[in-house]
Amino acid sequence: MNTSATRAALVLENGKVFWGREFGALGSSLGEVVFQTGMTGYQETLTDPSYHGQIVVQTSPQIGNTGWNDDDDESARIQVAGYAVRDPSRAASNWRSRGELADELVRQGIVGISEIDTRSLTRHIREAGVMRAGVFSGDALAGPDTMTEQVLTAPLMAGADLAARVGTARPYVRAAAGTRRFRVAALDLGVKTSTLRMFADRGIETHVLPPATTLDQLLETEPDGVFLSNGPGDPAAMTQAVALTREVLERRIPLFGICFGNQILGRALGRATYKMRYGHRGINIPVIHAGDGRVSITSQNHGFAVEGEAGERFDTPYGRAMVSHHCPNDGAVEGLRCLDVPAFSVQYHPEAAAGPHDAAALFDEFTTLMSGDR
Known part of the structure; x- marks a missing residue:
């Protein structure tokens, strides 16, 4: 575990909390939490407009191996509301890479979380269904009840015109x-x-x-x-x-x-x-x-x-x-x-x-x- 990273939490609207470390920008972000099972293409996922308003959980355990490049964006910016991964790669290695994934998340202000049990979180979503959630880190981190109250203020995806x-x-x-x-x-x-x-x-x-x-x-x-x-x-x-x-x-x-x-x-x-x-x-x-x-x-x-x-x-x-x-x-x-x-x-x-x-x-x-x- 990267003990130098700031503590972070992913909080579901049913009150369940997954603790981890910050990954990307510090702060808070709310959205619908969903899991994505692809083992490649995380840059395409992050920039896909269809993920707008969603906190994406990657089921593939290691993310960031190939860094961030200038060619694979599916839109002009990262679209996800938040990002959750198990094991962020310590270094990017690819001939097209122009930087690290974590740095790009910071640059675009995307609040993420790493070092959480994405397997357990995915199983929970499969059983309970997708729901509203929030990612919290830095000064935005608070008690579980306070963070859950914030999550419950997020709009539902049903009925949303995005x-x-x-x-x-x-x-x-x-x-x-x-x-x-x-x-x-x-x-x-x-x-x-x-x-x-x-x-x-x-x-x-x-x-x-x-x-x-x-x-x-x-x-x-x-x-x-x-x-x-x-x-x-x-x-x-x-x-x-x-x-x-x-x-x-x-x-x-x-x-x-x-x-x-x-x-x-x-x-x-x-x-x-x-x-x-x-x-x-x-x-x-x-x-x-x-x-x-x-x-x-x-x-x-x-x-x-x-x-x-x-x-x-x-x-x-x-x-x-x-x-x-x-x-x-x-x-x-x-x-x-x-x-x-x-x-x-x-x-x-x-x-x-x-x-x-x-x-x-x-x-x-x-x-x-x-x-x-x-």
Whole structure:
């Protein structure tokens, strides 16, 4: 144990306290505590807008081995509310590294905790479900009851509209790499840098639009397709994005959604969404394809899901649709496909910068949809 570090605590809303040492900035931070099972890609996790407002617990015991670099950020800043790890690496060693993870957490003001029993904490979250929590260190450290009272002042994730906090305030364009083949209007609910790169690599010019974009503003871009990005918060709070999606479906513009976008499409099709007990967060989660039973290992980060059953077919205002993918671990819906209009979505992350890359071909499928070959 690093005895020179300042004492710190992670406090759950049920009053349970996990003691450790400071890791990153000193102070306090509140959010929803979740666990992430990936063994690589911590920089991508920290900068993923879908983690906005959450305290992330890494189940992999050692974090920070490869330091911090200039290439792997998924957004302009670290997005997590707090960070909890077991054993921070004593030194970074990687040819791309430009500094230590702990120093970057300090620079960006992210309050973290290390040297806690992340195994016990993860098991507790699995049993009790995700809940509000706080990380406290330095002068913010207080008695357990006082810290618990502070945690209980944090807003709940259910009902939270967070896309406006992470989406772009002004439209911008990500150019295609080489010759432009298609133009896509992307509704930025928390889009990742890797997604825009995957589009660019396929000759797609992406017009990234704010979360509150109207149909007229979207149509001004003259898109060949529409993309619904990943993002944080409760899909039930995204009434404007759902309404826009319905208008896109009515016009039969090819549409592709991932993660939060899958939930937005689901609600646009008339399906309900629900808060999961502890969600799916990691880069090792299996998904079964309804068509042929094929299994993909996927990257995921979501605490809400669309209601439905594996392989279910159902009617919508836009024709027939089906549950195209599901998770064998808990039966959660992992994808939707419209059968009479050109639209589909998946709950996982096919861009998966830290891996795996099983689902990258979904971007090719979207280009095929835009070309009119269904």
